[in-house]
Amino acid sequence: MLQSKLFPKTRKEPPREAESINHKLLVRGGFIDQLMAGSWTLLPLGWRVVSRINQIIREEMNAIGGQEMLMPLLHPRSIWGETGRWGSTKDNPLGAKEIMYQFKDMRGREYALSFTHEEIVMDLLRKHIRSYQDLPVAVYHFSTKFRNEPRARSGILRGREFMMKDLYSAHTTEADLMEYYDQVKEAYSKIFTRLGFDFRITESGGGVFTDKTTHEFQVLAEGGEDTIFYCDACGWGENREIFEGKAGERCPSCKKGKTIRAQAIEVGNIFPLGTWYSEKMNVSYTDADGRQKPVWFASYGIGSTRVLGASVEVSHDESGIIWYPQVAPFDVHLIELKAQNSKLKTDPKEIYKRLSEAGIEVLWDDRDKSAGEKFAEADLIGIPVRLVVSKETAENIEWKRRNSKKTELLSLRQAIDRVKKMH
RNA sequence: CGGAGUGUGGCGCAGUUGGUAGCGCGCGCCGUUCGGGACGGCGAGGUCCCCGGUUCGAGUCCGGGCACUCCGACCA
Numbered sequence: 235m236l237q238s239k240l241f242p243k244t245r246k247e248p249p250r251e252a253e254s255i256n257h258k259l260l261v262r263g264g265f266i267d268q269l270m271a272g273s274w275t276l277l278p279l280g281w282r283v284v285s286r287i288n289q290i291i292r293e294e295m296n297a298i299g300g301q302e303m304l305m306p307l308l309h310p311r312s313i314w315g316e317t318g319r320w321g322s323t324k325d326n327p328l329g330a331k332e333i334m335y336q337f338k339d340m341r342g343r344e345y346a347l348s349f350t351h352e353e354i355v356m357d358l359l360r361k362h363i364r365s366y367q368d369l370p371v372a373v374y375h376f377s378t379k380f381r382n383e384p385r386a387r388s389g390i391l392r393g394r395e396f397m398m399k400d401l402y403s404a405h406t407t408e409a410d411l412m413e414y415y416d417q418v419k420e421a422y423s424k425i426f427t428r429l430g431f432d433f434r435i436t437e438s439g440g441g442v443f444t445d446k447t448t449h450e451f452q453v454l455a456e457g458g459e460d461t462i463f464y465c466d467a468c469g470w471g472e473n474r475e476i477f478e479g480k481a482g483e484r485c486p487s488c489k490k491g492k493t494i495r496a497q498a499i500e501v502g503n504i505f506p507l508g509t510w511y512s513e514k515m516n517v518s519y520t521d522a523d524g525r526q527k528p529v530w531f532a533s534y535g536i537g538s539t540r541v542l543g544a545s546v547e548v549s550h551d552e553s554g555i556i557w558y559p560q561v562a563p564f565d566v567h568l569i570e571l572k573a574q575n576s577k578l579k580t581d582p583k584e585i586y587k588r589l590s591e592a593g594i595e596v597l598w599d600d601r602d603k604s605a606g607e608k609f610a611e612a613d614l615i616g617i618p619v620r621l622v623v624s625k626e627t628a629e630n631i632e633w634k635r636r637n638s639k640k641t642e643l644l645s646l647r648q649a650i651d652r653v654k655k656m657h
Numbered sequence: 658c659g660g661a662g663u664g665u666g667g668c669g670c671a672g673u674u675g676g677u678a679g680c681g682c683g684c685g686c687c688g689u690u691c692g693g694g695a696c697g698g699c700g701a702g703g704u705c706c707c708c709g710g711u712u713c714g715a716g717u718c719c720g721g722g723c724a725c726u727c728c729g730a731c732c733a
Contacts, residue, residue, distance in 0.1 A: 245669095247682075249668080250664085250725085251663075270724085271724085271725065271726085319733090332732095333732080333733075381733090384658075385658095571691070572691065603691090603694090604690085604694075605694095606695075607694045607695085610694040613693090624691095624692065
């Protein structure tokens with residue numbers, strides 16, 4: 235990608251209203267653009283990052299048998315009526331009227347914009363699942379979620395429209411469901427490890443769905459809006475809603491460690507929903523004994539765009555973003571500094587070509603700008619490796635990691651090998 | 658939905674006792690520069706968030722809206 239063609243350009247100043255780090259840096263770097271409160275365009279750079287995040291999620295979902303598909307975002311009122319979630323929370327504890335965007339078309343028919351897909355998956359299951367031999371099933375998709383948040387905030391961390399991966403699994407028995415639930419928990423841990431996060435798994439209340447606890451995946455971050463408690467010795471963790479105690483006390487689980495209170499960003503959650511949905515929506519299968527039984531059900535979400543914001547919150551400095559290599563919009567930022575009166579000994583075009591041929595994604599700053607400006611922008615955008623060719627580098631290339639101040643001269647061959655090793 | 662703050666060229670801001678809008682950045686052209694957001698010259702660019710009121714006259718005063726941000730409530 236030629237930087238001279240990249241849309242849009244970076245900015246020196248953050249928007250007046252920007253308060254949170256991710257808001258300032260993602261907007262300045264040209265990753266996202268705000269349409270209104272809680273509604274963002276993922277610009278080319280931002281979309282690249284989200285696509286890489288999604289690919290990591292996709293690989294781990296596929297590894298546990300998840301099948302990717304795509305469900306609609308426009309839903310009829312009727313399907314929400316089946317579980318009672320169309321209504322208000324006053325007369326129905328499950329009602330989701332407050333967060334659902336509901337509206338009528340010109341003929342007066344009522345619709346909602348999707349904020350989750352349990353009902354839609356249930357409808358698919360009852361149409362297509364007949365026998366215990368058809369189960370278990372795990373399907374997922376990446377799609378936009380619409381939620382009428384009372385207050386959108388924190389840049390891209392809490393939007394009214396955002397991207398999420400949601401996985402749904404259906405099983406014949408509770409035991410099978412819980413076994414798969416643990417597999418998903420493992421898969422999520424792999425995903426957030428691959429994403430480079432320092433995270434904790436916290437328990438939260440099961441609400442009305444289940445007497446079992448549900449789990450949240452929380453990235454430790456100062457700017458996070460969740461407060462969690464976790465053990466500094468074992469894996470125990472609880473969110474503020476259910477934690478009874480004080481920070482600094484003995485861990486209630488291992489009795490050895492100390493409980494730590496921390497701010498965090500919730501990037502994923504998993505819910506063993508049981509048979510609540512299948513009973514409401516009459517989703518059953520014929521078991522080996524010939525009897526109709528309700529399907530056991532669970533849902534699992536990861537907010538991809540929230541991961542984007544969280545990545546910036548936990549990895550940046552005063553100059554800009556520091557992407558982890560696995561989610562960076564490009565692998566390498568190639569910067570050419572024009573020679574004054576002589577030609578460069580290394581042709582940046584040739585370097586760009588050879589890097590690309592080696593499977594490395596390159597943003598090539600081919601613009602006629604001052605060195606200072608190019609470096610400042612490179613720091614802002616945050617690509618993990620910066621390669622400079624100038625008259626000073628002669629036939630070599632200057633290598634610098636975004637998270638380090640050290641520069642060194644390498645041959646192109648060496649530089650390619652090093653980039654390869656990072657992945 | 659309560660509380661607070663902010664709305665002025667693309668972006669960030671200034672604008673006095675009310676007198677018809679200015680700075681920096683960015684943008685266009687020319688020239689000089691060329692390893693940490695270079696310099697000079699010329700130039701383009703404005704419904705001062707919207708509606709109403711007061712006034713000879715409103716960016717400025719008054720009333721009503723709208724939008725965005727922050728705190729709170731809320732957050733399957």
